[in-house]
Amino acid sequence: xxxxxxxxxxxxxGEYPLALLDVLGRSVLMRTLDxxxxxxxxxxxxxxxxxxxxxPKSVTCKFSVASPQHFWDDALQKFRRLxxxxxxxxxxxxxxxxxxxxxxxxxxxRDSGSAILRAYSPANEALxxxxxxxxxxxxxxxxxxxxxxxxxxxxxVHYCDGYVNLLATPADLRALSLxxxxxxxxxxxxxxxxxxxxxxxxxxxxxxCARVVAPAFIGDYCSVRRDAVITRGSSLEHHSEVxxxxxxxxxxxxxxxxVGAGLDVEHSIVGFRQVHSVxxxxxxNIEDPHLIGATTTDISVRLIAGLSWLINLLPTIGWRLIFGxxxxxxxxxxxxxxxxxxxxxxxxxxxxxSQTKSYREMxxxxxxxxx
Amino acid sequence: METSRPxxxxxxxxxxxxxxxxxxxxxxxxxxxxxxxxxxxxxxxxRRIDAAGVDMLLQCMKExxxxxxxxxxxxxxxxxQIVLDLTRASRxxxxxxxxxxxxxxxSGYLPNMVRQxxxxxVAAGNGERKAA
Numbered sequence: 228x229x230x231x232x233x234x235x236x237x238x239x240x241g242e243y244p245l246a247l248l249d250v251l252g253r254s255v256l257m258r259t260l261d262x263x264x265x266x267x268x269x270x271x272x273x274x275x276x277x278x279x280x281x282x283p284k285s286v287t288c289k290f291s292v293a294s295p296q297h298f299w300d301d302a303l304q305k306f307r308r309l310x311x312x313x314x315x316x317x318x319x320x321x322x323x324x325x326x327x328x329x330x331x332x333x334x335x336x337r338d339s340g341s342a343i344l345r346a347y348s349p350a351n352e353a354l355x356x357x358x359x360x361x362x363x364x365x366x367x368x369x370x371x372x373x374x375x376x377x378x379x380x381x382x383x384v385h386y387c388d389g390y391v392n393l394l395a396t397p398a399d400l401r402a403l404s405l406x407x408x409x410x411x412x413x414x415x416x417x418x419x420x421x422x423x424x425x426x427x428x429x430x431x432x433x434x435x436c437a438r439v440v441a442p443a444f445i446g447d448y449c450s451v452r453r454d455a456v457i458t459r460g461s462s463l464e465h466h467s468e469v470x471x472x473x474x475x476x477x478x479x480x481x482x483x484x485x486v487g488a489g490l491d492v493e494h495s496i497v498g499f500r501q502v503h504s505v506x507x508x509x510x511x512n513i514e515d516p517h518l519i520g521a522t523t524t525d526i527s528v529r530l531i532a533g534l535s536w537l538i539n540l541l542p543t544i545g546w547r548l549i550f551g552x553x554x555x556x557x558x559x560x561x562x563x564x565x566x567x568x569x570x571x572x573x574x575x576x577x578x579x580x581s582q583t584k585s586y587r588e589m590x591x592x593x594x595x596x597x598x
Numbered sequence: 599m600e601t602s603r604p605x606x607x608x609x610x611x612x613x614x615x616x617x618x619x620x621x622x623x624x625x626x627x628x629x630x631x632x633x634x635x636x637x638x639x640x641x642x643x644x645r646r647i648d649a650a651g652v653d654m655l656l657q658c659m660k661e662x663x664x665x666x667x668x669x670x671x672x673x674x675x676x677x678x679q680i681v682l683d684l685t686r687a688s689r690x691x692x693x694x695x696x697x698x699x700x701x702x703x704x705s706g707y708l709p710n711m712v713r714q715x716x717x718x719x720v721a722a723g724n725g726e727r728k729a730a
Contacts, residue, residue, distance in 0.1 A: 487649075491686045504680050511680045514615070515648030518684060 228305055229263070230320040230355075231256055232276035233298045234374060238322065240397045240510070241481070241499025246321030247279050248400060248498075249464040249482055251407050251444045252417025252428060254279070255324050255394065257286050262413075266329035268317060272309060274302050280482050281524050283429070283447045283465055284417070303371045310361035320355035320375055323348075324403055326389030326413055327356050341383035342366055348391040357382070389413075397496045397503040397510070404479055408442040408460050416444045416462075428465065437469075446482070466522055466529075467498075485520040605701040607638045607672075614644055614651030623654050630658060635667035638700040642673035647681045656687060668692075672700040 232244040240248060246255040256273070263271055272289045276298045279290075293301035309316050315336055317329060327346045336344040336358040343366060346356035355375050359367045370380050390412035392403045407414035408424075416426035424441025430448040433439060437451045440458035446465040451457060455469045459477040463469065467480045470488035480486060481498020496503040500519055503510040513519040523529055606629050611618055629635055639655065655671070662669040672694045674682065682688040694700035 489686070490684050492684065502680055502684065504676075507676055507680065509676045509680065511677045512646070513648070513681070513684075514646065515650075517649045518681070 228302070228309055228316055228318050229256065229259060229271065229273045230275075230298075230302055230318070230375075231273065233295075233302070233320060235295070236395075238395055240400070240496060240503060241501050243277055243280070243499070244275070244321065245394045245397065245400050246324075247275070247277060249282075249446065250324075250400065250403050250414060250479075251426070251462055252446050252464070253284065254282070255403075256321055257282075257284070258414060259319065259321060259324070260286055260288060262326075263317070263319075263329055266333070268329065270309065270312070272305050274298070274305055281526070282482075299371055299374060303368055306359075306367055306371060307364070310359075310364070310367075314361055316359050316361060316367075318357045318359055318371075318375075321394075322355050323391060323393045324412070324414075325354050325356060325387055325391045327354070327385075327387040328389065332356070332358055332385045335385050336360075336383075339383055343370065343380065343382045344385050345382040346385045346387050348387055348393075350391070352391070352393065354387065354391065356387075358385075396508070398505045398508065401477075401479055401494075401496055401505050404444075404462050405460050405477075408444075418444065418446070452488075464498075466524075468522055483522045483524050485516075485522050487516075487518045487520065490518065603634060603636055605636045605638060605704050607640055607697045607701060609640045609642075610644055612643050612645045614647040614654070616648070616650035619650045619654035623657065626658060627661075630661040630665070630667075632665070632667070634665060635662050635669075636704045637662060637667070637669045638694075638697050639669065639671050640673050640697045641671055641678040642675055644675045644678040647678050649685065652681065652685045652687050656690065659691065668704070670694060670700045670703065672697040 231246050238245050248254060256279070260271060260273070273291070275290065275292050276295045278292055291301065291305070306316060306318065315333065317333065325346065325348065332344060332346060342360050342363040344358040346354045348354055357370070357375070359370070366380055370377060390406070392399055392406070392412070394400060394403065403412070403414065406412050407416065418426040418428040421427045422441070425439050425443050427433070427445045428447035428449065431445045432449070433445060433451040434453045434455070436453045437455045438457070439445065439451070440456070442460050443457045444462040445451065445457065446463055446467065448466050449463045450468040451463070452469060452471045454472040456474045457463065457469065458475070461475045461478050461480070463475070463480045464482040466483045468485040469475055469480065470486060472488060473486050473490045474492065475486065476493045478492045478495045478497060480492070481496065484498040486492060486497060494505045496505070497519055500513050500521060501510055502513055502519060523532075608626060608629070611622060614622070626637070629637060637658070639658070659669040670692045673696055674693060679688070682691075692700070692703065694703060
């Protein structure tokens with residue numbers, strides 16, 4: 228049983244629990260579910276206090292949304308239902324990204340015979356990861372009603388020797404992205420590695436004049452417009468847009484976020500009309516959609532917008548096909564030609580060889596930024 | 599030789615959206631029309647600022663520069679600092695930790711003799727302060 232949220236503490240960004248937000252293409256919840264499945268857990272139930280964002284790679288499991296007031300009661304009901312069919316129940320609250328060996332934990336619980344086994348990080352921090360015997364309903368009820376914080380309940384200890392990020396603040400989400408880029412945890416970017424350190428998702432579009440500097444991640448259906456720069460471990464999550472000449476440096480752009488033109492986003496987490504500055508530890512609401520806006524989460528609206536864009540573009544394409552190649556410069560008389568040449572910038576008057584060289588350099592620069 | 603051009607410290611309102619920015623610009627226009635205006639905007643109260651607010655600040659700086667004056671920013675609230683950084687406007691302004699520091703900085707280019715006689719900023723009503 229995986230619980231998401233349930234506590235009104237910092238662990239959120241823009242009303243969403245950090246575990247529901249994407250890190251390099253998949254949310255912490257989705258990645259945790261993958262790990263649980265890999266450990267051989269048969270039935271998984273998720274209880275969340277917030278509706279998740281639509282995702283192009285959604286996973287199938289029993290997902291229920293409980294109101295914050297009834298979250299823990301709902302969790303207890305789910306636990307009782309699960310414990311009818313199984314000997315022990317693995318209970319996680321996200322929370323933290325903890326690379327706990329779930330199979331080893333279940334084995335330890337079986338071998339030790341303890342009622343409740345709790346995971347601890349290498350730094351001896353208690354994690355919200357438990358294995359509970361189905362027979363101990365009273366203690367389980369007390370634990371869940373106490374929001375998994377009741378320290379009077381005796382638990383056996385399982386030390387996790389994997390990577391742990393408590394995801395207590397949005398800055399931790401940024402740190403998790405950087406650790407994933409550095410290969411310090413099991414999180415891998417979801418997408419095609421276009422070149423070393425640059426991953427790109429399905430349907431993403433990067434303008435040929437935009438620059439993407441490794442390490443960087445561009446998620447599914449993202450759009451990076453002309454002269455934008457994505458650099459220093461930045462990640463754009465799915466359906467986000469970066470407008471012309473904006474620099475995204477050492478930052479995370481959340482799903483369905485539109486970053487306006489000519490901005491400088493540094494050391495921040497941006498999304499849901501908010502900017503969280505990591506060095507200042509401060510979240511600011513941005514109400515101006517020209518700065519930070521939102522793209523629609525509704526797929527039908529996106530389809531209509533795409534179609535209307537295509538229809539608008541057709542006359543332009545037709546015009547270029549018919550007249551584009553016929554455009555010639557008429558220099559007129561020799562004196563007029565000389566006056567036009569003298570008005571040209573120096574670069575245009577450079578020898579043909581140097582021009583060819585510079586175009587070759589431009590092509591090399593474009594090769595990685597063009598998808 | 600110049601001795602007593604005033605430094606005007608103006609407190610910027612809490613919300614700086616399009617409507618408020620226009621109203622504020624109307625308010626400070628007379629100050630910007632002085633010869634070589636020396637103005638400090640105190641942004642300590644600012645809680646919300648959008649692109650129109652940033653545009654207004656740039657417009658004020660442009661007006662001040664046109665008359666050979668200067669506009670400096672002081673006591674930026676974290677919200678204002680983040681938005682100015684985001685829009686790259688923070689690079690265009692001289693920013694000081696306090697209004698007093700910003701007001702003092704105007705005397706930086708004056709000869710030493712003049713600087714000795716300049717006094718510290720004096721408080722005035724209506725959110726404006728003048729340093730002689």
